[in-house]
Amino acid sequence: MPISTRDPFAALMILVLVPALAAADEKSGVEIYRQKCLSCHGESGTGTEDYPRPLTGDRSVAQLSKLIAKTMPEDDPGTCVGEDADKVAAYIHDAFYSTLAQARIKPARIELSRLTVRQYRNAVTDLVGSFRPAPAIEPGRGLKASYYKSREPNEGQKAFERIDPMVKFDFGESSPDPAKLEANRFSVLWTGSILAPETGEYEFCVTTEHATKLWINDSRTPLIDAQVKSGDDTEHRATIALLGGRQYHIRLDLSKAKQGVDDEKKKNPKRKPKGVKASISLEWKPPQQVGSPIPERNLTPARSPEVFVLTSPFPPDDRSVGYERGTSVSKAWDTATTDAAIEAAGYVATHLRDLAGTKDDAPDRDAKLKEFCHKFAERAFRRPLDDEQKAFFIDRQFAEARDAETAVKRVVILTLKSPRFLYREIGGSAPGPYEVASRISFGLWDSLPDQPLLEAAAKDELKTREQVAQQAERMMNDPRTHTKLREFFLQWLKVERGPEIAKDPDLFPGFDPAIVSDMRTSLEIFLDEVIWGSSSDFRQLLLADYVYLNGRLASFFGAEVMPDAPFQRVAMDPNERSGVLTHPYMLSSFAYTATSSPIHRGVFLSRSVLGRGLKPPPIAVSPLAPDLHASLTTRERVTLQTSPAACMTCHGMINPLGFGLERFDAVGRYRSQEQGKPIDATGTLETRDGGSEPFSGARELAQKLSASEETHTALVAQLFHHTVKQPIRAYGEQTLPDLRKRFVDNQFHVRKLLVEILASSALADPRQVPEKTDATATVTPANTNNPLSP
Amino acid sequence: MAHTGNRREFLRELGIGMAAVPFLLNLPSLGFANQQKRKQRLIVMFSPDGVVPKTFWPDEAGDQFSLKESLSPLEALKSRTLILNGVCDKVRGDGDNHMRGMGCLLTGVELFPGNIQGGSDTPAGWASGRSIDQEIRNVLQADPATRTRFGSLEFGVMVPDRADTWTRMVYAGPNKPIAPIDDPYQMFAKLYGRAKDQESLKSILDDLGDDLKKVSTQISAQDRQLLDEHATFVREMEQELKDAGTAALDHPVPELEPGVKEQNDNIPKISKMQIDLMVNSFAADFSRVATLQYTNSVGDARMHWLGVNEGQHELSHRPDSDEDAQTKLTKINKWYCEQLAYLAQKLADTPEPGGPGSLLDNTLIVWTNELGQGNSHTLDNIPFVLVGNGLDFKMGRSVKHKGLAHNRLLISLAHGFGHHIDRFGNPDFCAAGPLPDLT
Secondary structure (H helix, E strand, C coil), X not given: CCCXXXXXXXXXXXHXXXXXXXXXXXXXXHHHHHHHHHHHHCHHHCCCXXXXXXXXXXXXXXXXXXXXXXXXXXXXXXXCCHHHHHHHHXXXXXXXXXXXXXXXXXCCCCCCCECCHHHHHHXXXXXXXXXXXXXXXXXXXXXXXXXXXXXXXXXXXXXXXEEECCCEEEEECCCCCCXXXXXXXXXXEEEEEEEECCCEEEEEEEEECCXXXXXXXXXXXXXXXXXXXXXXXXXXXEEXXXXXXXXXXXXXXXXXXXXXXXXXXXXXXXXXXXXXXXXXXXXXXXXXXXXXXXXXXXXXXXXXXXXXXXXXXXXXXXXXXXXXXXXXXXXXXXXXXXXXXXXXXXXXXXXXXXXXXXXXXXXXXXXXXXXXXXXXXXXXXXXXXXXXXXXXXXXXXXXXXXXXXXXXXXXXXXXXXXXXXXXXXXXXXXXXXXXXXXXXXXXXXXXXXXXXXXXXXXXXXXXXXHHHHHHHHHHHCCHHHHHHHHHHHHHHCCCCCCCCCCCCCXXXXXXXXXXXXXXXXXXXXXXXXXXXXXXXXXXXXXXXXXXXXXXXXXXXXXXXXXXXXXXXXXXCCXXXXXXXXXXXXXXXXXXXXXXXXXXXXXXXHHHHHCCCCCCCCCCCCCCCCHHHHCCXXXXXXXXXXXCXXXXXXXXXXXXXXXXXXXXXXXXXXXXXXXXXXXXXXXXXEECCCCCEEEEEHHHHHHHHHHHCHHHHHHHHHHHHHHHHCCCHHHHCCCHHHHHHHHHHHCCCEHHHHHHHHHHHHCCCCCCCCCCCCCCCCCCCCCCCCCCCCC | CEECCCHHHHHHHHCCCHHHHHHHHCCCCCCHHHCCCCCCEEEEEECCCCXXXXXXXXXXXXXCCCCCHHHHHHHHHHHHEEEEXXXXXXXXXXXXXXXXXXXXXXXXXXXXXXXXXXXXXXXEEEECCCCHHHHHHHHXXXXXXXXXXXXXXXXXXXXXXXXXXXXXXXXXXCCEECCCECCHHHHHHHHHHHHHHHHHHHHHHHHHHHHHHHHHCCCCHHHHHHHXXXXXXXXXXXXXXXXXXXXXXXXXXXXXXXXXXXXXXXXXXXXXXXXXXHHHHHHCCCEEEEEEEECCCCCCCECHHHXXXXXXXXXXXXXXCCHHHHHHHHHHHHHHHHHHHHHHHHHHHCECCCCCCEHHHHEEEEEEXXXXXXXXXXXXXXXXXXXXXXXXXXXXXXXXXXEEEHHHHHHHHHHHCCCCCCCXXXXXXXXXXXXXXXX
């Protein structure tokens, strides 16, 4: 039988025979490692004093082998090539380098975690809020506006009512409705709620020539009291801290009339008052944005009860693994929880009447306060108290304090300082229904379970995947879920902190903070649109051929929209733009002041979208100045700078991705040439299995990414971590591939993925050791932001 | 009434945390570095609606004079009193006299045009400048040797819950009125709130330790390390609270009568509570500038406790020929003067911490009013009754000027603190410099 490589049997023979023949003079992978690598990389690749970095990562065996052949050993490259390189690469990969190998060495587990700062703030807010009516959620937008003939809102003098989408009026010298209101004596009352998208400081600004007052959240004390109009002071500003994903009571009063002594009757009816102008605008400046009139989408006529917003500062959470988690404590954190507990106790004490539903002189006051405290502790601990706990947390405090108010304060402080509140779960036993309830609510809302969830727990109706999914679906359309997903995608896009974006004013005239702010708003609207649309299709984030533009942005980018138009969907040339990859906010964030930055863009695509672990550059490098290489294009300059082999180990992946977006300059405008040379936007996608897929331009790149299993796996893993705040590997090796499969089967439906994540994690038992890793598993877990990759 | 335990005792009772100590006690970093320099303080006390001239102003000028009925409560403090007659608020412009009387009293400058209509004249807005107490506060706060925790404290008694030109006399700057705090409990919380919170915190620490122990037994050995670390921080906090309890000095803290509601008939109680808190905050060096505002311009307190059932403002409009009104208004002003005397006496009875003499030796109180007289609404002869030796003015006198602008007195107050400005408020009234014959 002729030997042919096409013959499977013969091929097998060769595989078997070759090592046998070579065994005499050739070493095995492990032997080569011991001889050539161990002195620097240490036993099991853990590193040595001179080279402390652990040898872990996500390259394939083929890529590793190529890298070793080219660069190793460092003092004598080129002495470990060919089969030697292959063998040592295979050994390293299997023994400790790969994610799977690491998982084998160090199995992940569900760790005891305290509430993250976000969770703490939300939990305290919802804990206090649970004693108040729930905010009304209405689909309608804008504010309820009542117009009065009197100089202050007076029911008997109401002329008409309507919904005003925004408060931005210039009534001139006339009245809002000359048929119904006098020109120089009327008042207006706007009421409803504002929806705060993000957590942070909000500045409000009311501009008017007349008497005005603005209440936000607190319906008793106005945030802005400008009843007195004084001098040229027409702009009134004040700042308030708001928690994102909540709606807050708002009331705005305007009075066009003289205040103080009412001399209306003294007026001489024959003397016509001279014309006085009246206008009013209500603006805000959300965190990381410039001031703008509060848009219709952030206003609702629905009523909201007061929200307790904790203002005590906290040290930031550990995010070293890519998501906020609470697996460490510090003195600063402990002090912050004390200050926060005291702040909350103070708030509760001053609002007892409304929270505990009892008056200062009611005969049953003490009983009511005790009952309040009991509920407070139960809700804080997310479970009923047993008799011993009730005696300890409630009765004892009331017995020892000198009066009921002091007792309430003690209970609040003790409860909020208790590990039962501060830690997500205590007790290493299999999760009971109350643990499951908390996992669902913290997963979706970063907050405490609501009443229906606690009731389901009490009835033991949180036992199956279906029951968990059902609750998650019920809780999906809550503003807190919106906020959680928005935060996730902003993190995924690496822009959650609102990067400072400034551009060279000579090159990009008109690019100012207002443009940056609009670009961010445009991105946020786009994210909301895709995620909360009916198909919730993740791929649209990468593939959409439209952008949201308002008049200001449109004129900057040369699109045809009316100059003062609000944000609207504008179709783009699909050959040019493709989803977030070409969104101007992303492109300008990942760029220098004057030039684009293929490296920043490529790093974002590698890390976030593809979930690849990249090591920091081996040496600190500052980018080559464009003017030193005046004739080079950005692409040529980047190629020149990163040409050394040490750079190319990562930049071989990064650059060819970033080059795909070279048709966009530092502010995200489309261009077809640079330095008089046509743009070269070709690139390659280096896959984990060693493949190299060529593409040209943003759309082709986006198509490749959106179809890539790596992208899907990375997204699933990252959303899992954002939701659950524990390593996905701790839930068993099959969790990630299972979730990815469900994600694909559900047509990449983001909201369904969130439900699936909860359904597959909420019932997990923290004691359970994850099943032993199967080294032959075909799916490699995403190494996205993994603790194992530095 | 302040209970006179020592600071150590007080701290032990309240369990003040380390963080609060430097603020609360004004310990070395703030307080003792400047012992060489004398502490100076200023209090402006306001009562509304003018006075009854014939029962208010002494007939004589100079150091030989008798106090009339309205000022009779000052008898014991006569040698430390200076009565300035003939000082006038000459600021004109928008607003009625009650508004200008209030808004220009401490600012010496016109009101902005605005939308607040008074009983007459044109409508107006806020004052267009800073008030003298805030000017002095800023000077003191700019110097580390005189800086205090609050800089200034604004007390009120029954100030109506509305912000307008009649209810504000203190201004941080143009269009920046500062609201007085007229709830003694709120003021107490501002001054001592942290200490009270620390007390609650301290009371639960043992229980918290027990709870941590109990929870610790329920978790796996791997996770216990985190909780142990947490428990260490809690123990450290406990130790810090204990340490703070021993790092204390003498410092009396007022005990407020609980449950005093803000209503007209409680004015005497509230007044006393506020004065006690003020003297206390001076003793603790929380602040060296304070204002005390009774009601508001056009204030209408009903002093039932004096047998006066009409509102003060209503009475103040009655003509001089109405003897009943004159008697009642005299009673009312005498009552305000009693508050002044109580404040001054309390300062005189409180030793200056870390220095010789009493607090009154280093404090000047200026009692004033938005009008000279209620029924005429005049801004001439604004009552300025000064008590205390804080600015080294020559006290124990009745001084009669003729139509001098009150801006000059405001300048003198600044000069008394070593802040040598040559104008304050409208410069047209400042050319002649500080008020003559003060020192």
